[in-house]
Amino acid sequence: MSFADDHLIALVDEGLGNSAYLVDLGDGRSLAVDAGRDLRTLHAAADRRGLHVVYAADTHLHADFLSGATQLAHDHHATVLASAAGQRMFEHLGLADGDEVDLGGLTLRVLATPGHTDEHLSFLLLDGGRELGVFTGGSLIVNSAARTDLLGQERTEELARAQYHSLKRLTELPDATAVWPTHGAGSFCSAPPGTERTTTIGDQKQANPLLAAPDEDTFVRQLTASLGTYPAYFDRLSEVNRRGPAVLATAPRLPALTPSQVSALLADSGHVVDIRPAADYAAGHIPGALSIALRAQFATWLGWLLPDNTRIAFVTGEDQDLDEIVWQAYKIGYERLAGRLAGGMTTWQEAGLPTTTTPFLTPDQTPAAPYLDVRQEAEYAAGHVAGALHFELGTLADHASEAPAGAVVACGHGERAMTAASILERAGHTDLTVLKGSPGEYAAAHGQRLTESGTR
Structure with a gap:
């Protein structure tokens, strides 16, 4: 041994x-x-x-x-x-x-x-x-x-x-x-x-x-x-x-927030991050919420897409681990966590507050529309849909005005694409479709082949 x-x-x-x-x-x-x-x-x-x-x-x-x-x-x-x-x-x-x-x-x-x-x-x-x-x-x-x-x-x-x-x-x-x-x-x-x-x-x-x-x-x-x-x-x-990172005397916790508190946070330049799976976000979410599904890469995208000096509230689903949210945020220095919406979207809807939806469709269901690829450059170069417009997710907010109307937003599976759609929705795009699948699956469903070697 x-x-x-x-x-x-x-x-x-x-x-x-x-x-x-x-x-x-x-x-x-x-x-x-x-x-x-x-x-x-x-x-x-x-x-x-x-x-x-x-x-x-x-x-x-x-x-x-x-x-x-x-x-x-x-x-x-x-x-x-x-x-x-x-x-x-x-x-x-x-x-x-x-x-x-x-x-x-x-x-x-x-x-x-x-x-x-x-x-x-x-x-x-x-x-x-x-x-x-x-x-x-x-x-x-x-x-x-x-x-x-x-x-x-x-x-x-x-x-x-x-x-x-x-x-x-x-x-x-x-x-x-x-x-x-x-x-x-x-x-x-x-x-x-x-x-x-x-x-x-x-x-x-x-x-x-x-x-x-x-x-x-x-x-x-x-x-x-x-x-x-x-x-x-x-x-x-x-x-x-x-x-030297601050020493924590006790494990941090997420307080419960009412719908009115979450609404007030949004109105006061705070951010709402919806950590539910992409399909749940698509079915109904708070207007202006950023979709970042709670998975292994959560901290990376939280740190890439939001500043660390803003207050953040979370929308969670049933049985999601609240400690995991906190530690993923704290390990990259995000400590201004206001709390989480108690009761999730159910309490938001019961309070009569507005919700919105985002189409989340499989490759065979997606319309013929401009294709927006938000994967990393290396992924895009390895194979992408011909004619695709490409912006990495981390830079998308700076290019929101360049996103075509009615675009199909896509990544490798759908999680990052839903995040991208939430960024674009905040910028005024309300006619997007998110691809639930891969570029290869989309190309096959639409009679296309992927373009490789970084050519656009």
């Missing part, structure tokens, strides 16, 4: 595409690496093994989630391990290249691996002189590397060159060394997103296309060419993490 099988627990956030790690150090002690603010899964894993978190290590100033390190320091009196160059404004053990931390039987050696961020560290876990594995955060990830444009376009190439040297340094480790990245499949910090969560140095030498680049310039071209867009909240969170 390997060390990872017996002593390491990977805690995967499928929505953000990230992994945190809990390392069993023995004697009831543990190390947490890149833990997020939503610590429910970590606490459950620690409780199952009877572990107490004594160290909380962060590989870098995260842009896509709030760190749980300050909370672990408060709850467990854990020592926070992080880069001294990050200039964090809370108590921590500042580390630099070559430093070592005695974990009591195991050793954590610090490797400076800038690129994703300036102060990025990787943590090499040693048992005596044997390399067990390396926590690579946002440097080397499975078959890729993390993006280098989060500190501004003007520094993208500079950081990509730093990333090249960081990856080369990591590949000098023995081939059998396990690689435990933070960013993975589904993470907008990946460039491009990987598919697996963990790997080894030897496997990456064989499989990672960036490591096959013959020289630094080629590496930089390949990495920067793969960079897509990322959520707007990424530009805010690294500074919040540098200051």
